[in-house]
Amino acid sequence: MANNVCLGRECGKNTGFWMLLALGGLVMLGTLSAFFYLEHHGHIMTGMNNQIVWGLPHVFAVFLIVAASGVLNVASIGSVFGKKLYKARAPLSGLLALAMLAGGLAVLVLDLGRPDRLIVAMTHYNFKSIFAWNMIFYNGFFAIVGLYLITLMDHKLKPWSKPVGLLAFLWRLALTTATGSIFGFLVARAGYNSALYAPMFIIYSFAYGLAAFLVVQSVMYKWNNIAMDERIVARMKNLLAVFVAAGLYFTVVLHLTNMYFAKQWEFERFLLAGDNIYTTLFWLGQVFIGGIVPLLMLFSPNAAKSPAIVFLAALLVLVGGHAQMYVTIVGGQAFPLDLFPGYAQTSSFFDGEVHSYSPSIWELMLGLGGIATAFLITTVAVRVLKFLPQDDFKEIELEAKEG
Amino acid sequence: MNEPKRPESNLENGERRSFLVASAALAGSAVAPGVMLYGIAQAKPAEEAVTNKVRWGMLVDTNKCATGCTDCVTACNTENGLSGKTGPQDSQWIRKVDIKNLQTGAQHTLPMMCQHCEHPPCVDVCPTGASFKRADGIVLVDRHICIGCRYCMMACPYKARSFVHEPLTDQNPEVPRGKGCVESCTFCVQRVDRDQSPACVEACDKAGHKAMVFGDLNNPESDVAKAVKAYATTEVRGDLRLNTGVRYQGI
Structure with a gap:
């Protein structure tokens, strides 16, 4: 069991754990440097501007937040729907949910124009703002999932894990609805303004969350020298495939709807058939790398017996997810607002033209800090507590037979 | 003697x-x-609260707005202490937009700024309530509680808001601004509160164009109320039903 990157405490002293901490710490150091640099000089040092107001940090942040709510699904399937295979994974799922949400929120906060006013954001609420509701949902998520983890890990509180798990499941659905609605509620922009964003983000979260879980699980098994059982791989890969397919379905419906509305044609032409990075990222990143290729891999005859194929497919879903966020967040802003339909428009403020955006290294460093935060929290937590899934294969087989 | x-x-x-x-x-x-x-x-004594009996508004006559004239923009920059630079990261509270009808070829030029909506999307989405609408209809940003999240900029249909990207110097004491906060046209609230017109309106009058009329839309005797009653006027993105305080004539 022990090797040089063994993570559990039973592994005793090992350099692997400290190396991982150092790696995460190094990235965090870069993130904090970028934060203080931007705090001093202002956002003028970023590629963001008055046209593209949310950039690369938001791509990482929203991805992490969406994936965080999705990764909790593994626990929900166990606790709420009673599936044994997933129940064994509930603690790791809850931990990853907390770690990824913390990572995503850290990036959002570090990118604020006035991060020193975080306390203002916590004490002044405009209840008509979906953004304010998101803050309530994020804080509640920490509390509920934290409580849920306690019920999972304390034997005396075990009976509470189902009701608290159900609450966590409902809360995460509300949270992702609110996250999707950050874009869905933007009435003026062609790229947003759709009720589909809420359910679509929930479906995306299912896929990104499960993919993130599978990647972390594979790495943990590998580092602890445990072979992944085929039965686990077979069941979880099918679920991932369903989520990825459902994500593609929602994407198709969103664009089909837009293509039916004449006022949206220009935007669809820009996104789906334009000569820009967003078109490339949409087709190559979101649809091909993040959708079609993983589906082909997951449904390939060898996938059920090959954890490596499933691992790679999950990794591609994560890459595609970042492409999707870039297309949604930056692409949606790059397309100009149409103040005067039927008119060509020009001004000193870039009206009527596709807005340009070149992210700076500082933004990348801020964004990577989110992943580093999640990575550090996870690494330390799996070191001090038992998060490695413990499977009872007799029960799992019985469950599989029952269907 | x-x-x-x-x-x-x-x-x-x-x-x-x-x-x-x-x-x-x-x-x-x-x-x-x-x-x-x-x-x-x-x-207006400082302790006297503004009232919703007044609704400040503006009518822009695009037929009188001169192509190439940017006097309103210059006046705004001077009054509010803006640099006047027009890079992607620079603040622009008012800009001249040139438009051309794609079917007929008809051309117009007009000033575009915060439209001071009755139902402002920027106020709806602001998480802290920093974006707010005064009782008299002027939409402002409370610089003390703006956290610089820029969600209001995502929500504004008019691209009227700017984010301060760098430290500022030489500010107008009457118009405090700050790095990391969002800002936009205030209708020159500091002037309105002492019964003056916004700087852009004054500059337009001074240049002899008289394309902008400012006043109380609720007062039937005001020039702006009379004008919007007499002529067909347009709200930009009227489909959104935001009931803008700024209206346009001639487009």
Whole structure:
């Protein structure tokens, strides 16, 4: 069991754990440097501007937040729907949910124009703002999932894990609805303004969350020298495939709807058939790398017996997810607002033209800090507590037979 | 008993007179700012809350707005302490937009700024309530509680808002601005509160175009209320039903 990157405490002293901490710490150091640099000089040092107001940090942040709510699904399937295979994974799922949400929120906060006013954001609420509701949902998520983890890990509180798990499941659905609605509620922009964003983000979260879980699980098994059982791989890969397919379905419906509305044609032409990075990222990143290729891999005859194929497919879903966020967040802003339909428009403020955006290294460093935060929290937590899934294969087989 | 002449007393009288004149001038100059402040205070005492009996609004006549003229933009920059630079990261509270009808080829030029909506999307989405609408319809940003999240900029249909990307110097004390906060046209609230027109309107009048009329839309006797009653006017993105305070004529 022990090797040089063994993570559990039973592994005793090992350099692997400290190396991982150092790696995460190094990235965090870069993130904090970028934060203080931007705090001093202002956002003028970023590629963001008055046209593209949310950039690369938001791509990482929203991805992490969406994936965080999705990764909790593994626990929900166990606790709420009673599936044994997933129940064994509930603690790791809850931990990853907390770690990824913390990572995503850290990036959002570090990118604020006035991060020193975080306390203002916590004490002044405009209840008509979906953004304010998101803050309530994020804080509640920490509390509920934290409580849920306690019920999972304390034997005396075990009976509470189902009701608290159900609450966590409902809360995460509300949270992702609110996250999707950050874009869905933007009435003026062609790229947003759709009720589909809420359910679509929930479906995306299912896929990104499960993919993130599978990647972390594979790495943990590998580092602890445990072979992944085929039965686990077979069941979880099918679920991932369903989520990825459902994500593609929602994407198709969103664009089909837009293509039916004449006022949206220009935007669809820009996104789906334009000569820009967003078109490339949409087709190559979101649809091909993040959708079609993983589906082909997951449904390939060898996938059920090959954890490596499933691992790679999950990794591609994560890459595609970042492409999707870039297309949604930056692409949606790059397309100009149409103040005067039927008119060509020009001004000193870039009206009527596709807005340009070149992210700076500082933004990348801020964004990577989110992943580093999640990575550090996870690494330390799996070191001090038992998060490695413990499977009872007799029960799992019985469950599989029952269907 | 003729009194001896006292030429020196004449001198004294002269000195006394000039002393009195100088004193009066000094006292006058000392009191003047106070009197002026009193005048400003008379316009609307600071402790008197604004009221929704007033709805400040503006009508822009695009037929009178001159192509190539940017006097309103310059006046806004001067009044509010903006640099006037037009890079992607620079603040622009008002801009001239040139539009051309794709079917007919008809061209217009017009100033675009915060439209001071009755139902402002920027106010709806602001998480902290920093974006707010005064009772008299002026949409503002409370610089004390703006956290710089820029969600209002995502929500504004008019791209009227700017984010301060760098530290600022040489600010107008009446118009405090700050790095990391969002800002936009305030209808020159500091001027409106002392019964003056926004700087852009004044500059447009001064240039002889008189394309912008500002006033109280709720007062039937005001020029702007009479104009919007007499002519067909347009709200930009009227489909959103935001009931903008700024309206356009001629498009």
